[in-house]
Amino acid sequence: MDEMNQTLAKIGKEAKGAAKLLRTASTQEKNEALLHIAEALTSQKETILKANEKDRKNAKANGLTDAMIERLTVNEKRIEGMQVGLRQMVSLPDPTMKTDTQWVNEQGLRISRRRVPLGVIGIIYESRPNVTVDASGLCLKAGNAVILRGGKEALESNQAIIQAIQLGLERSSLPVTSVQLITDPSRELATQFMQFNECVDCLIPRGGAGLIQAVVKNATIPVIETGTGNCHLYVHETADLEMAAAILINGKTQRPSVCNALESLLVDKKIAETALPLLGNKLREAAVEVRGDEQTVSLVAQAIPASEEDYATEFLDDIISVKVVEDYAEAIAHIDHYSTGHSDAIVTKDYQVAQDFLNDIDSAAVYVNASTRFTDGEMFGFGGEIGISTQKLHARGPMGLEALTSYKYVIEGEGQIRE
Template sequence: MVEINNELLQMGKQAKRAARSLRKTTTKEKNEALLLIAEALDAETDAILEANARDIANARERGLAEAMIERLTLTEQRIEGMQNGLRQIAGLPDPITKTDTEWVNEQGLRIARRRVPLGVIGIIYESRPNVTVDASGLSLKAGNAVILRGGKEALKSNKAIIQAIQKGLERSAVPTDSIQLITDPSRELASQLMRFNQCVDCLIPRGGAGLIQAVLNQATVPVIETGVGNCHLYVHEAADVDMAARILINGKTQRQSVCNALESLVIDNAVADKVLPVLAEKLLDLNVEIRGDERTQELVQKAVLATEEDYAAEFLDDIISVKVVDGYEEAVAHIDQYSTGHSDAIITNDYRAAQDFLNDIDSAAVYVNASTRFTDGEMFGFGGEIGISTQKLHARGPMGLDALTSYKYVIEGSGQIRE
């Protein structure tokens, strides 16, 4: 058995007790707790922003990349968005009240499959303090206790947010130990959380490729893998050029530091002469560096030659890779080779090509004529998300309430025995 730090062991025991209590907590009580947390966040906005400003100052002193600092930054608008997310979660149906299916077998047993909480969820994440609220709210509504371990770059922000959350819970019927934050940023404690099987039922990492791979390689607790996003936009030969430009610019430049931002542009050679210079000019006007193949360099003077690493990269920056292809099949092959299975899109007015793309691309979210920036729990109507899963077991895509539940079979009889 892995030796667990005493503080973490105590947190685990408290979380287990809270999870048992949450199994009996009513939907009304959970919703009231979520609304009280939203009120507390509003009341504590100034304290949260002050703590966040200290985190940002420390991050700049340490030379963190601007993409990381952007993820770290909180504003009044973003805190208001967290509150609205909690209110939206409170308004959603409670997944724990669901019976998926029910039937009577030949022996007269009534068998039902009911949704149940996962139990205690551990979440390891980087930079984005809003994850503290999203993860807490969704876990609570689905009846789970949660142990959070954020990055050291956001420690002050996360502490201030958790203090507000705890103030909300103190006024509710939900145990305050339902939501706990590990304040020791050491890697050793994070490693122990990954192997804390006696108290943690599920582990969800949110962050860059390095964090996710570290969790996958070290964890003995079951892991739900969330998304590194090398997201592609394929401009088909039957694309509307104006639509392609709008979606490309939105996907690439609206917010570069998120996993659903576009990183790769694929375009049919049949229209590249006419379309690619137009798209490239718009990207270059917004200071986006273009890394492309030789055909791209022929058409875009400022493009630099792309490497294999560029085509596989999640840049999270003002950089995009470009590949010119000889038709649909080559486009699909390119995306299949380099996509991380997060979100990929096609721009086309050809119905057959659109339907083929939806079937051929094996990603968690596949789009026709829309921006990949919509791969988001709030945009999908989930009231936020716990993460975007790029795996296929248990949960896939934006993970809302249902993804934080499992199920059990409930069997009612009248004295039957098996012959």
């Protein structure tokens, strides 16, 4: 067994051992660990910020876009946000203390379905160091051990954050090996990790389409597919245009590098001549490049023609695709064809159209008159998220604590036997 395999085997064995202890850890023990981690982020703040500065310098030298560097950035405000998320998790109910349902069958057996941890969760992710804290905290609160494999562009930051997390764990009653980081960024080791069925119970990728598809293609471990967000905003003919503009700019520009940012704008033909110049000006003022169909290019200054690929692209940048649609039916057909099933929104004053949209769009999160930027575990009250699932099995949408559990049946009897 070569050195890489030995390293991975050691991490896996330690994670398995930690998961066994975490499975029976009390709510108080887990909450105390989360609070110790929050405190350690404060004591290690300068180390984390210096490590992140090194990552950002390397990213700039390697030609990463401004949007991707923004995604990589850790500052004091974001460290505070990580701590707030951990404290929110403390205040949330422990999902492993929950009984979903209970009944007595005809033979007098009392049958309960109880929540239990998944075990060891592997997370492969890119760029965003805050994921290191969110994922660790949520996994711990749900009674799971976690093995993290971040991108090489955030390696310094992730190592500094993991040191803080493990410092917090040292001060708690939980094993330090409850949270571990794979520091070797090689693809070979990543592939081995994806096929580490002996020690990893579930794999969650977080990142762009390329990463997610690589995991889905190569993994033998069960995968929860997350992330890719070709998110749409449809401005219906009855829309309040000022509201539409505010939702558009917030959805596109507040954080363009995240998966719930808007990537596509659809506008009803009946209002295009009024709506597009207004919305186009707002986008131009926000330095967003518009790629549109023929009518969009004729109505929006500096817009350039869109390709078929543009309508299917998650830009994660200050770029948006725009299309004028004939009517509601064409808008739905366009979204059905190009959406990745993440988050899609409509702006309309028509109640029936709003209800139809909620029923017709089969995405994890569907909005009426609100920004897609709210598709977020913290915004949903989950105390952060492990990712946003775009699949339908086990978990969908922002994945909070319950999504990190399974269940088992507990049967209590008084000597019954089956005849």
